[in-house]
Amino acid sequence: MTRPTDLTLRGALDALAARDLSAEELTRAHLDAIEALNPRLNAYVAVTGERALERARASDARRARGEALGPLDGAPLGIKDLFCTEGVRTTAGSRILGSFVPPYESTVTANLLRDGAVFLGKTNMDEFAMGSSNTTSALGPVENPWNRRNDPDARLVPGGSSGGSAAAVAARLALGATATDTGGSIRQPAAFCGIAGIKPTYGRCSRWGVVAFASSLDQAGPVARTVEDCAILLRSMSGFDPKDSTSADVPVPDFAAACGRSVKGLRIGVPKEYRLDGMPAEIEALWRQGLDWLRDAGAETVEISLPHTKYALPTYYIVAPAEASSNLARYDGVRYGLRVEERNGDLKDLYERTRAAGFGAEVKRRVMIGTYVLSAGYYDAYYLKAQKVRALIKRDFDEVFAPNGAAKVDAIVTPATPSAAFGMDEKQDDPVTMYLNDVFTVTANLAGLPGISVPAGLDAQGLPLGLQVIGRAFDEETVFAVGAALERAAAFDALPAVMAK
Amino acid sequence: MSLDADTVRRVASLARIRMEPAELARMEAELNGILGWVEQLQAVPTEGVEPMAGGGAVSLRLREDAVTDGGKPDAVLANAPDREGAYFGVPKVVE
Numbered sequence: 001m002t003r004p005t006d007l008t009l010r011g012a013l014d015a016l017a018a019r020d021l022s023a024e025e026l027t028r029a030h031l032d033a034i035e036a037l038n039p040r041l042n043a044y045v046a047v048t049g050e051r052a053l054e055r056a057r058a059s060d061a062r063r064a065r066g067e068a069l070g071p072l073d074g075a076p077l078g079i080k081d082l083f084c085t086e087g088v089r090t091t092a093g094s095r096i097l098g099s100f101v102p103p104y105e106s107t108v109t110a111n112l113l114r115d116g117a118v119f120l121g122k123t124n125m126d127e128f129a130m131g132s133s134n135t136t137s138a139l140g141p142v143e144n145p146w147n148r149r150n151d152p153d154a155r156l157v158p159g160g161s162s163g164g165s166a167a168a169v170a171a172r173l174a175l176g177a178t179a180t181d182t183g184g185s186i187r188q189p190a191a192f193c194g195i196a197g198i199k200p201t202y203g204r205c206s207r208w209g210v211v212a213f214a215s216s217l218d219q220a221g222p223v224a225r226t227v228e229d230c231a232i233l234l235r236s237m238s239g240f241d242p243k244d245s246t247s248a249d250v251p252v253p254d255f256a257a258a259c260g261r262s263v264k265g266l267r268i269g270v271p272k273e274y275r276l277d278g279m280p281a282e283i284e285a286l287w288r289q290g291l292d293w294l295r296d297a298g299a300e301t302v303e304i305s306l307p308h309t310k311y312a313l314p315t316y317y318i319v320a321p322a323e324a325s326s327n328l329a330r331y332d333g334v335r336y337g338l339r340v341e342e343r344n345g346d347l348k349d350l351y352e353r354t355r356a357a358g359f360g361a362e363v364k365r366r367v368m369i370g371t372y373v374l375s376a377g378y379y380d381a382y383y384l385k386a387q388k389v390r391a392l393i394k395r396d397f398d399e400v401f402a403p404n405g406a407a408k409v410d411a412i413v414t415p416a417t418p419s420a421a422f423g424m425d426e427k428q429d430d431p432v433t434m435y436l437n438d439v440f441t442v443t444a445n446l447a448g449l450p451g452i453s454v455p456a457g458l459d460a461q462g463l464p465l466g467l468q469v470i471g472r473a474f475d476e477e478t479v480f481a482v483g484a485a486l487e488r489a490a491a492f493d494a495l496p497a498v499m500a501k
Numbered sequence: 502m503s504l505d506a507d508t509v510r511r512v513a514s515l516a517r518i519r520m521e522p523a524e525l526a527r528m529e530a531e532l533n534g535i536l537g538w539v540e541q542l543q544a545v546p547t548e549g550v551e552p553m554a555g556g557g558a559v560s561l562r563l564r565e566d567a568v569t570d571g572g573k574p575d576a577v578l579a580n581a582p583d584r585e586g587a588y589f590g591v592p593k594v595v596e
Contacts (some may be wrong), residue, residue: 070541103576202556216556222509245561315541332517334589336580345592352519364518365531371516372504372532382539387552394553432538435519449558473557 002246004029005172005500006469009075010256012175015073016063020390023063023074025057026253027118028033030076033500034173035465037145041177041199041498043158043168045081045139046119048088052076055118062116078177081383082210083109083128088119092211093137094125096358098338106209107241108178108220115236116343124164127360128328129185129213134163135198135424136362144193144421145171149280149462156421156463159189159437165223168191176224176233180210181317182217182442183267184417187453190223191466193415194455194496196483198224198230199441201473202448203248205234206241213244214323216444225452227484231255234476250474253430258477259484264298266482269400269409273309274440275419283415286457290413291465292381293489294482304407306396311389312443313435318373318386319446324363331358347397358445365431366380394447401472411482416453416466440468450476452483456490464494503533 004026015021015295031049038044059074068074084090085383091097095366105113113119126136128129134142144156158167162179164437166189179186181199190197198221205220210220222233230463235255241247270291285415291301333339333354340357342350359367373382400407418439444451450473453466467486471479504512509529520528554559574587583590586588 055556067538098582100580103573103579216554218555241565246555248557248558249562308545310519311545312540314542316540317520317535317539329517333582337582339582342592347592347594348517349519350592352514356519357519358520365528365535366514367518368509368528368532369535372508372536375512375515381543384552385542385545385547386539388547388550389542391550391553392545392547409576430534432534447558 003171005033007175007228008056008224009175009224009232012075014180015063017054019063023056023059023118024053026074027052027076030120032175035053037171037500039173041143041145041167042140043124043164043171043173044121045091045124045164046089046432048119052118057265059116059118068116070115070234070236072112072338074116074118075175076119076120076121077112077117078165079119079172080125080162080165080180081177082125082180082211084211085109085119085122086254088122089141090211093125093139094337094360095138096245096355097468100336104209105120106204107243108210108237109257111239112236114454123168123177126161126163127363128211128324129161129180129182130315130362130366131160132184132188132434133427135155135428136360138360141424144271146158146194146421146463147497157192157424159192159251159323159421161185162189162223166197167197169193169195169225170221170496171413176222176229178220178237179223180218180220181445182213182320183445186221186223187441187451187466187468188417188437190465191455192421193217193222194464194492194494195455196223196230196452196487197221198234198452198476199444199450200234200238200476201450202236202477202491207243208243212327214320214329215327217320218321223309227260227369227480227487228256230452231259231480245442248474253265253477255476255480261481261486262298262475263294263482266299266410266478267408268294268299268301268482269304269407269412270301271304271306271309271412271414273306275415276439279418282459283418286467287415290456290486293486294413297485297489299469300486302407302409304400304409304412306400308389308393308396308442309443312446313391313439314388315393315446316442317369317388317435318382319390321366321370322374322383323370325367325374328363328367331355342374383444393443397447397449411469413469414470415484416440416468418471420459420463420465444470449473450479452479454483454486457492458494504529504536
C-alpha cells in the first residue's frame with residue numbers, strides 16, 4: 001500500500017471516507033515524518049502532536065458514526081506561523097512576538113477547523129513574511145528538500161516567505177499547508193519546492209487573525225502537491241468575513257470541479273515584458289513548452305503587452321514597506337510580545353530598545369524605508385507616486401482581460417520565478433538582488449489578481465521550475481482549469497532528495 | 502534623492518528603532534541602494550492618474566454602528582509583559 005504520507009490530499013480524503021485509513025494513522029505517519037526530518041529541514045517551528053492526535057481521533061469517531069464534520073475531516077495540515085491559532089504560540093518568524101499566545105483563532109484557520117482539518121503544527125517563515133528565502137526567520141532558516149544533482153551537499157533555500165509550508169509539503173510532512181502571499185510568498189516557494197500554490201484574488205480569504213505585513217497586498221492561500229488539492233483547501237479557507245473590511249462578499253465556487261474543465265477555446269495571454277534579459281534559457285524553454293501544452297489542449301495563445309511591468313517591483317518596495325511601517329508600529333513592548341526595559345524611566349526608550357532587539361535586519365530596513373516614504377516632504381514623491389504607478393499596473397491587466405478589448409484574454413501564463421532555488425549563502429549581500437525573485441509574481445499582488453504556481457519541469461541541476469497562471473479577479477476557476485491542464489501535460493513526478501520514507 | 506546620516510538618524514527615531522552608529526552607517530548605505538533603485542518610478546508619466554489605495558476593486562462597506570465585541574479584559578491582558586491589575590504597565594509618562 002502507498003505510504004500515508006505519499007497520498008495526495010484528495011487521495012487521503014477518499015481513503016478516510018472509505019475507512020481504508022484512519023485519521024489517527026494518517027496523522028501519526030505525518031508526526032513520525034516530522035520527527036525524523038524536521039531537525040534537518042526546520043520546516044516546523046512548533047509541532048502540536050497531542051492536539052493533532054486528539055483531533056484525529058475525534059475525526060475517526062465522527063466518521064465511525066457516519067457524520068464527517070466537513071470536506072477536510074481528518075486531513076493533517078501545516079499552518080504558517082503568521083496565522084493566529086488559539087492557545088498555540090504564534091511568532092510570525094520574529095523575536096518581537098516573544099511568547100505571544102493568541103487568545104483567538106484566525107478566520108482562515110477557524111474555517112479549516114470547521115471543516116475537520118487536523119493541525120500538525122506551525123510552519124517556519126521569513127520574519128513578518130518579508131523575504132524570498134526563509135533566511136530572515138528568527139527561528140532559523142528552512143532547508144529546501146531538493147538538492148542539486150551535481151552538488152548534492154549544497155543546502156538550498158525553499159524560497160519565501162512561506163518556506164516552511166512549502167518545504168513541509170514537498171518533504172511529505174503535511175498533505176497541504178496554509179501560506180500567505182504579499183509579493184510572491186506562496187508562488188515562489190511552491191515553485192522552488194516543486195509543489196503547487198495559489199494566491200487567490202484579494203478579498204477572497206479573510207485577513208482577520210493573520211499577522212499583518214502590507215494590508216492592501218496580503219492574501220492567504222494554500223500550498224499542496226497537486227492543483228486539485230489546492231482547490232480543495234482554498235474552498236475551505238475562503239468566504240466572506242465581516243471582521244475583515246476588505247473581505248469580499250461573493251459566493252465561493254467549487255474550485256476542485258473547475259480543475260476538470262477543458263481549456264479549449266480559452267485565450268491565453270503571453271506578456272512580452274516578462275521575457276527578461278538574461279533569463280535562464282531553460283526557464284524560457286519551459287515557458288514555451290507550457291504554451292505548447294495549452295495549444296495542444298485547444299487553447300489559443302496571444303502575445304500581449306503589460307507595459308508597466310518593469311515598474312512593479314520598485315512600486316512594491318514603496319507600497320509594501322509603507323504599509324508595513326504602519327502595521328508594525330503596534331509592536332511597542334507594552335501590550336504583548338517582547339519587552340526590553342528602558343533606562344531612566346523613558347517610554348520612548350522602551351519602544352526603541354524593544355524594537356531594536358525584536359526586529360531583524362530585513363524588517364528594520366523595510367520599516368525604515370516605509371517611515372521615510374511616508375514622512376513629511378517625501379510622501380508625494382514616493383508613496384503617492386507609487387500608488388499612481390500601481391493604478392497603471394492594474395490598468396494594464398484590466399485592458400487585456402476586458403471582454404471588449406483587443407486582447408480579450410481569459411488567463412495569462414508566465415514563468416513563476418526567474419531562477420530555480422538558490423543556495424542559502426547566495427543573494428544575501430544586497431537587498432535589491434533578493435527582491436528580484438518576485439519579478440513575475442508581484443504584479444498579481446499589486447493588481448489584486450489570483451495567481452497559481454504549478455510545477456512544470458526540472459532545470460539542468462534537477463531542481464523544480466514552476467509556471468504561473470494569472471486570472472481575472474474572482475475567476476480562480478479559470479486559473480485552476482489552466483493550472484490543472486499544465487499539470488496534466490507536465491506530468492511532473494520528480495521527487496525531492498529529502499522526504500518521508 | 503540621497504539620504505544623509507542625519508536623515509537616517511531622524512527616520513530611525515520616527516520609526517522608534519534604537520540604532521548604534523555602526524548600524525546607522527550600514528542602514529544609510531542600504532537605504533540609499535534601495536531608494537536609488539526605486540527612483541526609476543519618476544520616469545513614469547502619472548498626470549491625472551487616480552492613486553490606487555486599496556488592494557481590491559470592491560468598495561468598502563459600512564456596518565451598523567454597534568458594539569460587537571468586548572468585555573474580555575483577561576484575554577486582552579493575557580500577553581501583557583507588565584500587567585498592573587486591569588491595566589498595561591508602562592514607565593511613568595506624566596509627572
